[in-house]
Amino acid sequence: MKISILIPVYNDWESVSELIKNINIEIKDLNHDFSVIIINDASLEKKELNFQSLKNINLIELIHMKENRGHARCIASGLKYIFEKKDFDYIIPMDGDGEDRPSEIKNFVEYIEYSPNQTIVGERVKRSENFFFKFCYNVHKFLTFFFTGQSIKFGNYTCLTIATVEKMVNEQASWNSFSGSLTKVEKNRKSIPSIRGTRYFGPSKMSFFNLLKHSFAIISVFKMNVLIRSVLFLIIYSFLILDNISTVTLIPIPVLLILNVIFFKLAKRENLEEYKNCLDNIQNISDLKKNN
Secondary structure, three states: OEEEEEEEEOOOHHHHHHHHHHHHHHOOOOOOEEEEEEEEOOOOOOOOOOOOOOOOOOEEEEEEEOOOOOHHHHHHHHHHHHHHHOOOOEEEEOOOOOOOOHHHHHHHHHHHHHOOOOEEEEEEEEOOOOHHHHHHHHHHHHHHHHHHOOOOOEEEEEEEEHHHHHHHHOOHHHHOOHHHHHHHHOOOEEEEEEEOOOOOOOOOOOOHHHHHHHHHHHHHHOHHHHHHHHHHHHHHHHHHOOOOOOHHHHOHHHHHHHHHHHHHHHHOOOOHHHHHOHHHHEEEEEEEEEOO
C-alpha cells in the first residue's frame, strides 16, 4: 500500500523535524510505501531540514505556500495536492507538534490491512493537557453536540481512503473545517482509540479563543441543523419560561440568536471556487528526501 502522511506546519520546524524522525522509527516494521508531504503555511521562520539519512520513508516533500491561510485550509490544500498530484492508497493527516503520536500509525495500518478501503478516525480517549484545557475541550464537545447533534471526538489524525479524499476535495466545507467536513461526507467511518500526546517543544498554541473558533467552524458546517435545533430550543424554552419571564430568563434567547449569526457568517468561509484554485497558492516544492 502507498500511504501519504500529511503534516501542516507554521513556524514549528523543530517539532516537525522531531516528528518525521519518530515516524521513520515507528514505520520500520511496516511493509508499505510511506511518503511524507509537509505543507508550509507561509511560515515566518525558516529552517534547513535534512532527512536523507531516514531509510523507511521513501519520499519527503515540502510544499511552500505563498500566503498563510490557516490550519484547516492548509490541510485542505494538502489533501487536494496529494489527490491530484500523487499516487496513493491512503492519506494520514497529523499535527506536526507531536500531539498526534507517530506510534499510533501502526494501529491505522493494522486496521486497513484487516479491513481495506475503510476510513479510520482516531477517537481521542485520553488527553495530556492541563485541567483548564480539558474543561474547555469538553465545552467544545458540548456546544458541537448541542447545536449540530453530531458527536465529533476526533481531530486531524485519521486514515482516509481515496474515495473519502475525493469526497472531501469536492466538498466546500473542507475549506472551513477538516473534522466537520469529514463528518459530513463520510458516514461509513470506523474509530480506533487515540491517546493525545504531549508537544515536543514549547507550549500549545491552542488557546481558549482558538478552541472556540475551531468549535464554531465545525458547527457552521451543519448550519441547517443549527437553525432547526435552535428554533426547537426557542419554542420549548419559551413555553417553559412562560410563567416566569424576567431579564434573567430571557438572556438565553439573544445569546442563541447572536451565536446563530456567528455560525452563519463562518459558514460563508466555505468557498468551493477558492478551494478548487488553492494550489495556485503554492510558491515552490522542495524534495527533502527521495529514494531512487
